[in-house]
Amino acid sequence: MTIPGGWRRAADGAGLLGADGSVRPTIFAEMSALAMQTGAINLGQGFPDEDGPAEVLEAAVAAIRAGENQYPPGMGIADLRLAVAEHQRRFYGIDRDPDREVLVTAGATEAIAASLLALLEPGDEVVTFEPYYDEYGAVIALAGGVHRTVPLEPPAFRPDLERLRERVTDRTRVILVNTPHNPTGTVLDRETLLAIVELAERHDAIIVTDSVYEHLTFGPEHIAIETLPGARERTIAISSGGKTFNTTGWKVGWLTAPAPLVTAVLAVKQFLTYVNAAPFQPAIAAGLRLPDAYFSGIAQELGHKRDVLSAGLDAAGFDVHRSDGTYFVVADAAPLGFADAVDFCRRLPELAGVVAVPLSAFSRGEYAARNASLVRFAFCKRIDVLEEAALRLAALSR
DSSP: OOOOSHHHHHHHHTTOBOTTSOBOOOHHHHHHHHHHHHTOEEOSSOOOSSOOOHHHHHHHHHHHHTTOOSOOOTTOOHHHHHHHHHHHHHHHOOOOOTTTSEEEESHHHHHHHHHHHHHOOTTOEEEEEESOOHHHHHHHHHTTOEEEEEEEETTTTEEOHHHHHHHOOTTEEEEEEESSOTTTOOOOOHHHHHHHHHHHHHHTOEEEEEOTTTTOBSSSOOOOGGGSTTTGGGEEEEEESTTTTTOGGGOOEEEEOOHHHHHHHHHHHTTTTSSOOTTHHHHHHHHHTSOHHHHHHHHHHHHHHHHHHHHHHHHHTOEEEOOOBTTEEEEEOGGGTOSOHHHHHHHHHHHHSEEOEEGGGGOOHHHHHHTTTEEEEEOOSOHHHHHHHHHHHGGGGO
Protein backbone atom coordinates (compact mmCIF):
# COMPACT_ATOMS: atom_id res chain seq x y z
CA MET A 1 0.00 0.00 0.00
CA THR A 2 1.28 3.46 -0.92
CA ILE A 3 0.73 6.10 1.74
CA PRO A 4 0.56 9.77 0.66
CA GLY A 5 3.58 11.79 1.68
CA GLY A 6 2.01 14.69 3.59
CA TRP A 7 2.96 13.20 6.93
CA ARG A 8 6.53 12.80 5.71
CA ARG A 9 6.77 16.44 4.67
CA ALA A 10 5.42 17.55 8.04
CA ALA A 11 7.72 15.26 10.02
CA ASP A 12 10.72 16.23 7.92
CA GLY A 13 9.82 19.92 8.27
CA ALA A 14 9.91 19.49 12.05
CA GLY A 15 13.19 17.55 11.90
CA LEU A 16 11.46 14.41 13.18
CA LEU A 17 11.98 11.99 10.31
CA GLY A 18 14.59 9.33 11.06
CA ALA A 19 16.96 7.77 8.56
CA ASP A 20 14.74 4.68 8.42
CA GLY A 21 11.64 6.74 7.60
CA SER A 22 10.14 6.48 11.07
CA VAL A 23 8.89 9.49 13.01
CA ARG A 24 11.05 10.21 16.02
CA PRO A 25 9.46 11.63 19.18
CA THR A 26 10.14 15.30 19.76
CA ILE A 27 12.99 16.23 22.06
CA PHE A 28 10.38 17.73 24.40
CA ALA A 29 8.61 14.38 24.76
CA GLU A 30 11.94 12.60 25.19
CA MET A 31 13.12 14.98 27.91
CA SER A 32 9.78 14.97 29.77
CA ALA A 33 9.82 11.16 29.75
CA LEU A 34 13.38 11.26 31.05
CA ALA A 35 12.28 13.55 33.89
CA MET A 36 9.52 11.09 34.81
CA GLN A 37 11.89 8.12 34.71
CA THR A 38 14.62 9.73 36.79
CA GLY A 39 12.66 12.02 39.10
CA ALA A 40 14.60 14.99 37.75
CA ILE A 41 13.22 18.52 37.89
CA ASN A 42 11.65 19.20 34.50
CA LEU A 43 12.88 22.56 33.21
CA GLY A 44 12.60 21.31 29.64
CA GLN A 45 9.00 21.39 28.43
CA GLY A 46 7.43 24.80 28.95
CA PHE A 47 4.41 24.32 31.16
CA PRO A 48 3.73 25.94 34.56
CA ASP A 49 3.39 23.87 37.73
CA GLU A 50 0.85 26.23 39.31
CA ASP A 51 -2.80 26.84 38.43
CA GLY A 52 -3.99 30.13 37.02
CA PRO A 53 -6.14 32.76 38.74
CA ALA A 54 -9.10 31.49 40.79
CA GLU A 55 -11.53 33.71 38.88
CA VAL A 56 -10.65 31.96 35.64
CA LEU A 57 -10.83 28.45 37.10
CA GLU A 58 -14.16 29.13 38.79
CA ALA A 59 -15.59 30.53 35.55
CA ALA A 60 -14.77 27.22 33.84
CA VAL A 61 -16.41 25.21 36.62
CA ALA A 62 -19.49 27.43 36.47
CA ALA A 63 -19.70 27.01 32.69
CA ILE A 64 -19.54 23.23 32.98
CA ARG A 65 -22.24 23.20 35.64
CA ALA A 66 -24.37 25.56 33.54
CA GLY A 67 -24.35 23.03 30.72
CA GLU A 68 -21.97 24.78 28.31
CA ASN A 69 -20.55 21.44 27.22
CA GLN A 70 -21.68 21.11 23.61
CA TYR A 71 -20.37 22.57 20.35
CA PRO A 72 -19.80 26.32 20.59
CA PRO A 73 -20.22 28.55 17.49
CA GLY A 74 -17.66 27.97 14.75
CA MET A 75 -15.92 31.31 15.27
CA GLY A 76 -15.98 30.97 19.05
CA ILE A 77 -18.54 32.15 21.60
CA ALA A 78 -19.58 35.76 21.16
CA ASP A 79 -18.42 36.84 24.63
CA LEU A 80 -14.87 35.53 24.12
CA ARG A 81 -14.62 37.23 20.73
CA LEU A 82 -15.80 40.43 22.38
CA ALA A 83 -13.27 39.99 25.21
CA VAL A 84 -10.45 39.51 22.67
CA ALA A 85 -11.50 42.68 20.84
CA GLU A 86 -11.64 44.54 24.17
CA HIS A 87 -8.16 43.25 25.02
CA GLN A 88 -6.72 44.48 21.74
CA ARG A 89 -8.23 47.92 22.28
CA ARG A 90 -7.21 48.08 25.95
CA PHE A 91 -3.57 47.10 25.53
CA TYR A 92 -2.76 48.21 21.98
CA GLY A 93 -5.39 50.72 20.91
CA ILE A 94 -6.50 48.43 18.06
CA ASP A 95 -10.17 48.26 17.10
CA ARG A 96 -11.35 44.91 15.74
CA ASP A 97 -14.91 43.87 14.95
CA PRO A 98 -15.59 40.87 17.23
CA ASP A 99 -18.08 39.44 14.73
CA ARG A 100 -15.88 39.62 11.63
CA GLU A 101 -12.26 40.12 12.69
CA VAL A 102 -11.79 37.70 15.61
CA LEU A 103 -11.56 33.90 15.40
CA VAL A 104 -11.23 31.51 18.36
CA THR A 105 -8.96 28.50 17.78
CA ALA A 106 -7.66 25.38 19.51
CA GLY A 107 -4.70 27.20 20.95
CA ALA A 108 -2.21 29.30 19.03
CA THR A 109 -0.93 26.08 17.45
CA GLU A 110 -4.11 25.64 15.42
CA ALA A 111 -4.25 29.35 14.60
CA ILE A 112 -0.75 29.18 13.11
CA ALA A 113 -1.46 25.95 11.22
CA ALA A 114 -4.80 27.14 9.82
CA SER A 115 -3.28 30.48 8.79
CA LEU A 116 -0.37 28.92 6.92
CA LEU A 117 -2.52 26.26 5.29
CA ALA A 118 -4.96 28.96 4.18
CA LEU A 119 -2.34 31.33 2.80
CA LEU A 120 0.26 29.09 1.16
CA GLU A 121 0.35 27.56 -2.27
CA PRO A 122 3.05 24.99 -3.12
CA GLY A 123 6.36 26.77 -3.60
CA ASP A 124 5.41 29.89 -1.64
CA GLU A 125 8.13 31.01 0.75
CA VAL A 126 7.76 31.69 4.46
CA VAL A 127 10.40 33.67 6.33
CA THR A 128 10.94 33.06 10.05
CA PHE A 129 13.68 33.82 12.49
CA GLU A 130 15.91 30.95 13.61
CA PRO A 131 15.76 29.27 16.08
CA TYR A 132 12.04 28.75 15.66
CA TYR A 133 9.16 26.93 17.33
CA ASP A 134 9.12 23.46 15.80
CA GLU A 135 5.53 23.70 14.52
CA TYR A 136 6.55 26.32 11.97
CA GLY A 137 8.75 24.04 9.90
CA ALA A 138 6.26 21.18 10.03
CA VAL A 139 3.26 23.18 8.84
CA ILE A 140 5.22 25.04 6.17
CA ALA A 141 6.33 21.67 4.80
CA LEU A 142 2.83 20.21 5.05
CA ALA A 143 1.49 23.14 3.00
CA GLY A 144 4.16 22.62 0.35
CA GLY A 145 5.87 25.89 1.24
CA VAL A 146 9.55 26.76 1.34
CA HIS A 147 11.01 27.74 4.71
CA ARG A 148 13.59 30.55 4.73
CA THR A 149 15.22 31.66 7.98
CA VAL A 150 17.07 34.65 9.37
CA PRO A 151 19.40 33.76 12.26
CA LEU A 152 19.21 35.26 15.73
CA GLU A 153 22.79 34.95 16.87
CA PRO A 154 23.85 34.86 20.53
CA PRO A 155 24.38 36.56 22.85
CA ALA A 156 21.94 39.34 21.86
CA PHE A 157 19.71 37.20 19.60
CA ARG A 158 18.89 40.19 17.39
CA PRO A 159 18.40 39.80 13.64
CA ASP A 160 20.72 41.30 11.08
CA LEU A 161 18.33 43.52 9.12
CA GLU A 162 20.40 43.21 5.95
CA ARG A 163 20.04 39.43 6.13
CA LEU A 164 16.31 39.92 6.63
CA ARG A 165 16.12 42.13 3.53
CA GLU A 166 17.94 39.48 1.53
CA ARG A 167 15.57 36.73 2.64
CA VAL A 168 12.28 38.54 1.93
CA THR A 169 11.62 38.62 -1.81
CA ASP A 170 8.68 38.62 -4.23
CA ARG A 171 8.47 34.85 -3.61
CA THR A 172 7.73 35.47 0.08
CA ARG A 173 4.07 34.88 0.90
CA VAL A 174 4.29 35.04 4.71
CA ILE A 175 6.64 36.61 7.23
CA LEU A 176 6.04 34.68 10.45
CA VAL A 177 7.11 36.73 13.46
CA ASN A 178 7.40 35.30 16.97
CA THR A 179 7.83 37.97 19.65
CA PRO A 180 8.45 37.61 22.56
CA HIS A 181 10.56 34.86 21.07
CA ASN A 182 10.64 31.21 22.05
CA PRO A 183 13.26 29.87 22.70
CA THR A 184 15.67 32.81 23.03
CA GLY A 185 13.61 35.17 25.20
CA THR A 186 14.30 38.13 22.93
CA VAL A 187 11.67 40.85 22.41
CA LEU A 188 11.88 42.36 18.94
CA ASP A 189 12.35 46.13 18.94
CA ARG A 190 10.51 48.78 16.95
CA GLU A 191 13.28 49.13 14.35
CA THR A 192 13.08 45.42 13.50
CA LEU A 193 9.29 45.41 13.36
CA LEU A 194 9.22 48.50 11.13
CA ALA A 195 11.65 46.76 8.78
CA ILE A 196 9.35 43.72 8.65
CA VAL A 197 6.34 45.88 7.79
CA GLU A 198 8.27 47.77 5.10
CA LEU A 199 9.39 44.49 3.51
CA ALA A 200 5.88 43.02 3.68
CA GLU A 201 4.50 46.08 1.90
CA ARG A 202 7.24 46.08 -0.73
CA HIS A 203 6.82 42.39 -1.56
CA ASP A 204 3.06 42.08 -0.87
CA ALA A 205 3.52 39.52 1.91
CA ILE A 206 1.22 38.70 4.82
CA ILE A 207 2.56 39.10 8.36
CA VAL A 208 1.57 36.37 10.82
CA THR A 209 2.50 37.10 14.44
CA ASP A 210 2.84 34.52 17.21
CA SER A 211 2.54 36.57 20.40
CA VAL A 212 1.51 34.02 23.00
CA TYR A 213 4.00 35.51 25.48
CA GLU A 214 2.76 39.07 24.90
CA HIS A 215 2.24 39.78 28.62
CA LEU A 216 5.41 38.05 29.80
CA THR A 217 8.15 40.63 29.27
CA PHE A 218 10.76 41.93 31.71
CA GLY A 219 11.68 45.47 30.75
CA PRO A 220 11.39 45.79 26.96
CA GLU A 221 7.90 46.60 25.72
CA HIS A 222 6.05 44.12 23.54
CA ILE A 223 4.97 46.04 20.45
CA ALA A 224 1.98 44.65 18.56
CA ILE A 225 3.20 44.86 14.98
CA GLU A 226 -0.30 45.59 13.65
CA THR A 227 -0.17 48.98 15.41
CA LEU A 228 2.61 50.14 13.08
CA PRO A 229 1.86 52.12 9.92
CA GLY A 230 0.98 49.86 7.01
CA ALA A 231 0.68 46.66 9.06
CA ARG A 232 -2.96 46.49 10.09
CA GLU A 233 -4.43 45.35 6.77
CA ARG A 234 -1.85 42.63 6.16
CA THR A 235 -1.41 41.14 9.66
CA ILE A 236 -2.86 38.05 11.31
CA ALA A 237 -2.17 38.47 15.04
CA ILE A 238 -2.22 35.25 17.09
CA SER A 239 -2.25 34.70 20.84
CA SER A 240 -3.77 32.38 23.45
CA GLY A 241 -4.78 32.12 27.08
CA GLY A 242 -2.49 29.23 27.98
CA LYS A 243 0.64 31.20 28.89
CA THR A 244 -1.11 34.26 30.33
CA PHE A 245 -3.45 32.31 32.64
CA ASN A 246 -1.42 29.11 33.30
CA THR A 247 -3.98 27.03 31.41
CA THR A 248 -1.86 25.43 28.70
CA GLY A 249 -4.01 22.29 28.72
CA TRP A 250 -7.20 24.15 27.82
CA LYS A 251 -5.96 25.03 24.32
CA VAL A 252 -7.92 28.24 23.84
CA GLY A 253 -6.32 30.61 21.35
CA TRP A 254 -7.43 33.27 18.91
CA LEU A 255 -6.43 35.40 16.01
CA THR A 256 -7.41 38.89 14.93
CA ALA A 257 -7.13 40.13 11.36
CA PRO A 258 -9.04 41.96 8.62
CA ALA A 259 -12.27 40.16 7.78
CA PRO A 260 -11.08 38.68 4.43
CA LEU A 261 -8.09 37.06 6.15
CA VAL A 262 -10.26 35.72 8.98
CA THR A 263 -12.63 34.22 6.39
CA ALA A 264 -9.73 32.51 4.62
CA VAL A 265 -8.39 31.02 7.85
CA LEU A 266 -11.87 29.96 9.01
CA ALA A 267 -12.33 28.03 5.77
CA VAL A 268 -9.42 25.81 6.83
CA LYS A 269 -9.94 25.87 10.60
CA GLN A 270 -13.49 24.48 10.36
CA PHE A 271 -12.04 21.26 8.92
CA LEU A 272 -9.32 20.92 11.57
CA THR A 273 -10.93 21.00 15.02
CA TYR A 274 -14.21 22.60 13.87
CA VAL A 275 -14.69 23.96 17.43
CA ASN A 276 -13.19 23.32 20.87
CA ALA A 277 -13.19 23.95 24.60
CA ALA A 278 -16.77 25.13 25.08
CA PRO A 279 -16.66 25.60 28.89
CA PHE A 280 -13.17 27.08 28.82
CA GLN A 281 -14.03 29.85 26.37
CA PRO A 282 -16.10 31.88 28.89
CA ALA A 283 -13.34 31.30 31.44
CA ILE A 284 -10.69 32.80 29.18
CA ALA A 285 -13.06 35.72 28.48
CA ALA A 286 -13.15 36.31 32.25
CA GLY A 287 -9.36 36.18 32.34
CA LEU A 288 -8.97 38.75 29.58
CA ARG A 289 -11.09 41.14 31.66
CA LEU A 290 -8.95 40.86 34.80
CA PRO A 291 -7.57 44.20 36.05
CA ASP A 292 -4.28 45.63 34.82
CA ALA A 293 -2.64 44.65 38.11
CA TYR A 294 -2.98 40.99 37.18
CA PHE A 295 -1.10 41.38 33.89
CA SER A 296 1.69 43.49 35.37
CA GLY A 297 1.88 41.14 38.34
CA ILE A 298 2.45 37.97 36.32
CA ALA A 299 5.31 39.64 34.45
CA GLN A 300 6.89 40.84 37.68
CA GLU A 301 6.60 37.43 39.33
CA LEU A 302 7.99 35.64 36.29
CA GLY A 303 10.86 38.14 36.06
CA HIS A 304 11.82 37.18 39.62
CA LYS A 305 11.75 33.50 38.67
CA ARG A 306 13.98 34.25 35.69
CA ASP A 307 16.47 35.94 38.01
CA VAL A 308 16.51 33.00 40.44
CA LEU A 309 17.21 30.43 37.73
CA SER A 310 19.66 32.65 35.83
CA ALA A 311 21.67 33.22 39.00
CA GLY A 312 21.76 29.48 39.63
CA LEU A 313 22.92 28.76 36.09
CA ASP A 314 25.59 31.43 36.37
CA ALA A 315 26.83 29.96 39.66
CA ALA A 316 26.95 26.53 38.05
CA GLY A 317 29.34 27.85 35.39
CA PHE A 318 27.05 28.35 32.39
CA ASP A 319 27.35 31.39 30.16
CA VAL A 320 23.81 32.73 30.63
CA HIS A 321 22.09 34.82 27.94
CA ARG A 322 19.65 37.39 29.27
CA SER A 323 15.96 36.66 28.70
CA ASP A 324 13.73 39.71 28.15
CA GLY A 325 10.49 37.77 27.70
CA THR A 326 8.71 34.37 27.55
CA TYR A 327 9.52 31.92 30.31
CA PHE A 328 12.74 30.55 28.90
CA VAL A 329 16.41 31.36 29.32
CA VAL A 330 19.24 30.13 27.08
CA ALA A 331 22.58 29.15 28.57
CA ASP A 332 25.81 27.90 27.02
CA ALA A 333 27.16 24.61 28.40
CA ALA A 334 30.53 25.01 26.65
CA PRO A 335 32.25 26.60 29.71
CA LEU A 336 31.39 23.38 31.57
CA GLY A 337 33.15 21.33 28.92
CA PHE A 338 30.10 20.23 26.94
CA ALA A 339 30.18 21.05 23.23
CA ASP A 340 27.07 19.01 22.36
CA ALA A 341 23.90 20.19 24.12
CA VAL A 342 21.93 17.11 22.99
CA ASP A 343 24.35 14.79 24.75
CA PHE A 344 24.54 17.17 27.71
CA CYS A 345 20.74 17.28 28.14
CA ARG A 346 20.51 13.49 28.04
CA ARG A 347 23.15 13.29 30.77
CA LEU A 348 21.90 16.21 32.86
CA PRO A 349 19.38 14.18 34.93
CA GLU A 350 22.22 11.93 36.09
CA LEU A 351 24.67 14.79 36.56
CA ALA A 352 22.38 17.22 38.38
CA GLY A 353 18.84 15.87 38.63
CA VAL A 354 17.51 18.48 36.17
CA VAL A 355 16.04 18.25 32.65
CA ALA A 356 16.45 20.88 29.91
CA VAL A 357 16.29 20.89 26.10
CA PRO A 358 19.01 21.67 23.54
CA LEU A 359 18.54 24.77 21.42
CA SER A 360 19.13 22.60 18.36
CA ALA A 361 15.56 21.31 18.85
CA PHE A 362 14.53 24.69 17.43
CA SER A 363 16.91 24.83 14.48
CA ARG A 364 18.60 22.78 11.80
CA GLY A 365 21.72 22.74 9.67
CA GLU A 366 24.30 25.49 10.01
CA TYR A 367 22.60 27.35 12.82
CA ALA A 368 22.33 24.23 14.95
CA ALA A 369 25.98 23.39 14.29
CA ARG A 370 27.18 26.90 15.19
CA ASN A 371 25.24 26.90 18.44
CA ALA A 372 25.49 23.24 19.36
CA SER A 373 26.31 23.88 23.03
CA LEU A 374 23.29 26.08 23.83
CA VAL A 375 20.56 24.84 26.17
CA ARG A 376 17.05 26.18 26.91
CA PHE A 377 15.75 26.13 30.48
CA ALA A 378 12.13 26.90 31.49
CA PHE A 379 11.56 29.04 34.59
CA CYS A 380 7.73 28.86 34.71
CA LYS A 381 7.91 26.79 37.90
CA ARG A 382 7.39 27.47 41.60
CA ILE A 383 10.15 29.44 43.29
CA ASP A 384 11.00 26.52 45.60
CA VAL A 385 11.39 24.25 42.57
CA LEU A 386 13.70 26.75 40.84
CA GLU A 387 15.76 27.18 44.01
CA GLU A 388 16.15 23.41 44.30
CA ALA A 389 17.11 23.20 40.62
CA ALA A 390 19.74 25.90 41.17
CA LEU A 391 21.21 23.93 44.09
CA ARG A 392 21.33 20.76 41.99
CA LEU A 393 22.92 22.55 39.04
CA ALA A 394 25.62 23.90 41.34
CA ALA A 395 26.97 20.33 41.44
CA LEU A 396 28.12 20.82 37.85
CA SER A 397 30.66 23.42 38.95
CA ARG A 398 32.24 20.85 41.22
